[in-house]
Amino acid sequence: MPLRLNDWKLLKNEIESRGATLVAVSKTHPSEDIISLFQEGQRHFGENKVQELLEKKESIDLDIQWHMIGHVQTNKVKYMIPWIHLIHSGDRLKVLKEIHKRSTREGVKTDVLLQIKIAKEDSKYGFDYHDLVSLLEDGKIQDLTSIRIKGVMGMATFTDNMDVVRAEFRKLKSYFDTIKDQFYKDSALFTEISMGMSGDYQVALEEGSTMVRVGSLIFGPRNVTT
Numbered sequence: 001m002p003l004r005l006n007d008w009k010l011l012k013n014e015i016e017s018r019g020a021t022l023v024a025v026s027k028t029h030p031s032e033d034i035i036s037l038f039q040e041g042q043r044h045f046g047e048n049k050v051q052e053l054l055e056k057k058e059s060i061d062l063d064i065q066w067h068m069i070g071h072v073q074t075n076k077v078k079y080m081i082p083w084i085h086l087i088h089s090g091d092r093l094k095v096l097k098e099i100h101k102r103s104t105r106e107g108v109k110t111d112v113l114l115q116i117k118i119a120k121e122d123s124k125y126g127f128d129y130h131d132l133v134s135l136l137e138d139g140k141i142q143d144l145t146s147i148r149i150k151g152v153m154g155m156a157t158f159t160d161n162m163d164v165v166r167a168e169f170r171k172l173k174s175y176f177d178t179i180k181d182q183f184y185k186d187s188a189l190f191t192e193i194s195m196g197m198s199g200d201y202q203v204a205l206e207e208g209s210t211m212v213r214v215g216s217l218i219f220g221p222r223n224v225t226t
């Protein structure tokens with residue numbers, strides 16, 4: 001594992017001292033790296049592909065809180081229910097309905113974040129904010145009673161320009177505030193803003209992130225592009 005232990009402790013402390021959660025994004029890295037970090041006290045790990053998540057979960061017999069952070073095909077949802085800790089990528093109604101259906105069948109509630117588009121590129125997954133508000137106004141998401149909506153998730157534009165990134169994170173925070181105020185005012189559950197990665201987690205924390213998803217800074221560069 002490339003990050004020295006002391007550096008990881010500093011990172012974790014920097015994040016937790018602001019009341020946020022560090023999700024260690026282990027995609028493309030071997031299970032041994034996850035186990036080493038778990039032994040140092042890390043509990044939240046994130047993966048962006050269902051297949052890889054399943055392989056790792058099956059190879060590691062530890063009490064890890066697994067986060068799904070990547071786009072999920074509807075037909076893969078069933079493999080994550082009932083044990084997934086949090087699905088960050090609730091990015092369209094179809095996948096939310098499937099999570100609801102499978103959770104109902106298993107008799108569980110599944111925690112999900114609403115992924116909202118904040119970046120310039122069209123390639124990013126996520127709800128268009130205005131479409132999402134319409135769905136909420138129509139009660140379409142609240143109807144899915146086996147899902148607990150815990151907050152929002154977003155990914156900033158991939159750029160070194162931190163002014164652009166900061167403006168996008170600020171936008172996500174304002175979306176969170178508006179949605180909470182209009183639809184989840186009395187919910188003690190709607191509390192999370194998942195934003196910030198290796199290159200921008202500090203900006204994200206300054207703009208109100210409660211959950212940062214950090215991969216390469218902890219585990220080193222990935223040889224595979226994902």
Ligand SMILES: *Cc1c(COP(=O)(O)O)cnc(C)c1O
Pocket residue numbers: 025027048069070155196197198199213214215216217
């Ligand atoms: C890979 C990934 C991350 C972590 O990216 P790093 O730049 O390696 O920290 C965070 N969020 C999502 C959705 C990812 O796919």
